[in-house]
Amino acid sequence: MASPFAAQLDTNYCPEDDEVLQIKSILVEPMLRLRRLDDEIAELQRAIDKLAEERDGLETFVAAHKALISPVRRVPFDILQEIFIACIPTHRNCVMSASEPPILLGRICSSWRAIALSTPHLWARLHIVEPPRGGHASFNAVVDEKVAQRLEIAKMWLGRSGQCPLSISFQSGPDEHNPFPTSPSHSLCGQFLQALIPFAPRWQHIRFAIPLSAFEAMIHLTQTDVPMLETVAFHPQSHFFHESMKWKELPILGSSRISGFSITADCFVFEKSLLRWHQLTDLAIEGPVWRSGLSIDMILHTLASCPELRSCKLAVSGIISEIQHSLVELQFLHTLELEFGNVALTATQLLDRLSLPGLLNFTLNGNRLPNGTPDAQLSLASFLTLCTQLESLKIDSNTFSKSSLLDSLRSLPSTLRRLTVHDNTHGLSKVISCLDDDVLAVLTLGCPSLETLTINFCGRISDVALLRFITARMTGESGTTLKHVKMQVNRQMTLDILPSLKPFIESGLDVAIDYFGPLPTDFSPWKGLPDVPYPWSLNANQ
Template structure:
């Protein structure tokens, strides 16, 4: 409750009270001063109570092993830890001395690390000195960090940077980081390297025996500035680790089958690249890779079929991949889905996810032969497709023959290209009034359409209403990214579905706004005359 004053109208003004009012004003301040003193005393008592309560707080009484488990649970779960005082494990050691002692002695807290090489700034010598100091500092921290990990298996990721051109004599590149990691090679379990190709030579001395527990190896090669020949690392002993089950390489100049991997024990494989920056994997070569990997569960490939070698060798027998659950293929040249292409020579009885990306070559648009998806896998649940990989007839055939097991469906168009997903295409995915006519994907849970401009808002509304009328409704999420302005706000009509838990994410480009600023056209600084 606020204090009232007979001088309220005078407060905040230049009013000068006479002597008689001065005494009255002084008497009004007696009670507030007493209250202020009581508040100070209360604050002091509260500090006394809080300090004593802290002594008997439950966290102080936790057993050491339980506190260590809580610390480990504070680590990020989707990535490696970073060298930052704003998150665990470094943050845990900044709370109090006892927590610092516990954190430094808990080896599992230091078994995951992400190392970033400070970027070089060309033509700025003063900043290069600072960068070198920071680089040496991070290498020292990385060494101390990993030494705290005891005998725990290590997960390490390195984000290198391209050296400046020309490279200064004192420049310390990613080599210094990798050389720091080599003494810990016997405990490498998951390694991710984003480095320039020559830098990988730092690991050429490592043999398969040096990495006995290595399971996951991910390598992303930087494009080199010069045209000088680069070392081929595909035969490095590192790749011959006895327990490598997951291998990923982006933009390698090595021939895919030239990697000295133990192919028969791989469960995950990713060989991707930017077009023309790596040897091409044809459909024939893809089948050869699959034949070496009988345990493969997930795979990502860039496949290029050209006119000179558009199909798999006709003598090759059909290969069954009984363990493959997820397959993503980026297609260049002729589509791998045509009869005689990749899917004509492999059987995928357990495949759950299929992703096809790329575009249809112009010379194939008239003679495209569609290979039916239901024959690829009877258990397909997730399908992601670039619409530009097909012509309109093939895409319609795809929508009308999708497997009844499909739960997740995503189509991606391309801005500036004709729209292949139109209102009629959505009609294939909704129930028909005619009982004789079936519809595709009866248990569809998620529908996503990226770069949509051929679908009207009215057709989308019909699609959502029809799918939600199925009893029980299976649709959980609808996401469309339009390249046109909104035509009809459908949210009022679907509000009951939203209230029931349906997620709808519709993105339209922002409206154009005419600039009427009186500052338009003015320079930041007046010109010098």
């Protein structure tokens, strides 16, 4: 629509008095037309609303009838049961939460609830958490109510499991305000154990992280009371283990079917245990290594008594000693995880005395001694050379010096498919990481079967080197092409390599690269204010 004021529109122009009158006269007809259009739109909108209302009614009618012929209504009862069972977590026990099965399944409809309640296998796995106590009476009153509720749920839950073997994990711990064995929280733990003990004949897998004194509630149980027991994990929550842990007063450890055992290294005493070591297939003696860890002698003595082991996790002390133990062969062991305090000679002492012909998965975590000491040059070369079937390796880069890391990587067996390297030196200003471009250069030339590479928190691997590595591996020059590359980079991006990798990604390569730049300096204009924005908020309390 033409206007004599077209040049002044959308500007800051201020019209004169006579121009104001002219503008008003120009707008008379457009405003009448605008009003007529609004009336027409309103009339059409009323027609649309009427049609929409009719459509909604028809849609409701159709949807209700379609629901009657929905395929899920025709699924047989036993098939639905199997589907429900497949929804249950397999890597852990079920929790008391309506956000996941089996409780969630009972909240869909009445028929599904009936199926869930009549399927014992859904209720055969349970994780129980004892509510923590605080220092205030009002808070503890709420805790008492929550304890009573969880006790009732636990009994009802396990009561629905029929005659199924049970997997139960129970998490407790010393009270923050009363960490000693006389703490009232232990009596709460005892209540939970008393609720679980009637189901002991059906215990198959148990994991109890409870105060040390609470184990007394299980002393009266004998081997005949736990005929189905296969795996046991005891993780006492206390700092006073050896003085009061009475292993011989726990006869259930002598059960004839136990094949898996897990415990913290603090309270591990080989001689006092009633376990049938010769039949164990899974063993975990865990840390933390800064507080405890087994000596090399104790580890070798224990492993020599477990010839059937398939998987093993050990916390190893950093104490170097004269070892007289002979070579230990574990021909069935496929998974080994070692966590050291200080690695170096302690790792060498152990690995040199192990023969693991069937090892598939190996994890080594720990810290090497400072540079310049004789023990700083740990190399896995001789050990890896003997692992002719190894498929997965996980290591900490700071376990090695630069030369020993490269030496170990050059010795990777041709069977290796998955490699994970974690850099623990990030954030340590005086420690230079040995995880750099040279590492990728070694992996480019060797390890022909490598499919998955995961590197966490590296800061010295360049984008150019990463692009060169992936390109070389994907062109087939070094063997099997990569399937997964996952990087957490502790620096800013210098080169966006994803466009160059697009052809490989389209052909199936999974690439995930996350950059975590350094935190900003403390020159924040928000300092002292309660609503400091990210990323300055990360330093707000420092």
